[in-house]
Amino acid sequence: MRLLRSERFPAILLLASAALGLLVANLPVGPAVLDASHLHLAIPGTPIDLSLAHWVSDGLLAVFFFGVAVELQYELTSGELSSVRKALQPAIAAAGGVLVPILVFLTIAGGDPEARGGWPVPTATDIAFALGVLAVFGRGLPSAVRIFLLALAIIDDIVGIVFIAVLFAHDMDLGLLAIGVGLVVVFAVLSRIDPEGRRTRIVVVALMVVVAVAAWAFVLLSGVHATIAGVMLGLAARQGPGMRARHALEPWINGGILPLFAFAAALVVIPQVAPADLSPALWAILVALPIGKIVGITLFGALAMRIRPRGTAPAVAFPDLLAAGALGGIGFTVSLLLANLAYAGDAALRDEAILGVLGGSTIALVLSGVIVSARARHHRVVAASS
Known part of the structure; x- marks a missing residue:
């Protein structure tokens, strides 16, 4: 369990799962596995009838977003985003990390009516991957860099959640949504009950x-x-029980849910066509994730450092902003989900967008490993000579 709570191993497991999914999809067994992922499983007596792939992306992934929202609630109330002064610098950098990738994407794919709907895809940062790279290559980096990246990635998560909620709702039934929100309120009330005795606690948790x-x-x-x-439930839970639930779920999320989602999302057959025949969406994502992120985060981050008011965190050096920008380009989990949602009506375009996410995130992974290693080595030398 300790291994699944670390920062390194879950990132490696996630990458291996995606690579395995891509490999399996392009082996002779691939069509059978893809057909199996499209098998439907219904809940008897209810209208819920999802394919196995959607049980992963719509069901299990909600547990992941519950954990994200619990952490987000903590950071907004007690952590790195608990005041405007703390949040200002990473928020400005995060704005660049969203706006510039969108601009890069639309510059490349905006002329294609079918492709341009994927503009939210390169805006996400995979916090698990980014922190995993920091853990592997970042020994010696100042804590300010890690804190800055953590706050940046959390703000990116907020943006991704807003995009999912606002852009990809379809045929909304406000009555059913109101019932769902009402149940979230009930969940919030239950989380604030302090039961006496083990049996009562078990009953409350079961409810x-x-x-x-x-x-x-x-x-x-x-x-x-x-x-x-999952987001609403995580934000609504009382902080103590919420953090305990997140801690209990973390090994299952890192060791099961995310690798399974990465495997299922990466089940993509590589198109046997000339590069010129590939969709602009693939090229736009491939460029916007690593390049758009590093340019946007670095430039806006540098601006934030210049205008920061007194009492904010220490300034992050420009080369360290480059490292944070490269890490921000590792979109992966949320980018894969956004690609699935943005191109849900076109399987071929969705698959090419997923390839763009995998390729762009891999480029960002390599870039960030090189830059983070160089900066960590620099800081170790400075620390040794001081």
Whole structure:
């Protein structure tokens, strides 16, 4: 369990799972595995009927977003984003890390009506991957760099969540959504009960699980993407029980849910066509993730350092901003989900967008490894000579 709570191993496992999914899809067994992922599994007596792939992306991934939202709640109330002064610098850098990739994407793919709908895809940062690279290559980096990156990635998560909630809702049923929100309120109330005795505690926890599953079901049926239910539940939970639940779920998320999602999302057959025949969406994502992120985060981050008010965190050096920008280009988990949502109606375009995410994130992974290693070595030398 300790291994699955570390920063290095889950990132390696996630990368290996995606690579395995891409490999399996392009082996002779690939068509059978893809067909299996499209098999439907319904809940008897309910309208819920999802393919196995959607059970992973709409069901299991909601648990991941619950954990993200619990951490987000902590950071907004007690952590690195708990005041305007703390959040100002990473928020400005994060704005660059969203706006510049969108601009790069639209510059490349904006002329294609089918491709341009994927502009949200390169805006995400995979915090697990980014922190994993820091853990592997960043020994000696100042804590300010890690704190800056953590806050930056959390703000990126907020942006990704907003995009999922606002852009990809379809045929919304406000009545069912209201029931889902009502159940989230019930979940929040239950999380604030302090039961006396082990038996009562078990009953309360069981009720919370039932209410959470029901809330997820109503949000799913309302037309809002089901992962938003996980976000609402995580934000609504009382901080103590929420953090305990996140801690208990972390090994399952890192060791099961995320690798399974990465494998399922990467089940993409590589098109046997000339590069010129590939969709502009692939090239736009491939460039916007590593290049758009590093340019946007570095330039806006440098601006934030120049205008920062008194009392904010120490300035992050320009080369360290480059490292943070490169790490921000590792989109992966949320970018894969956004690619699936943006191109849900066109399987071929979706697959090419996923290849763009995998390729762009890999380029960012290599770039960040090189830059972070160089900066860590520099800081170790400075520390040794002082």
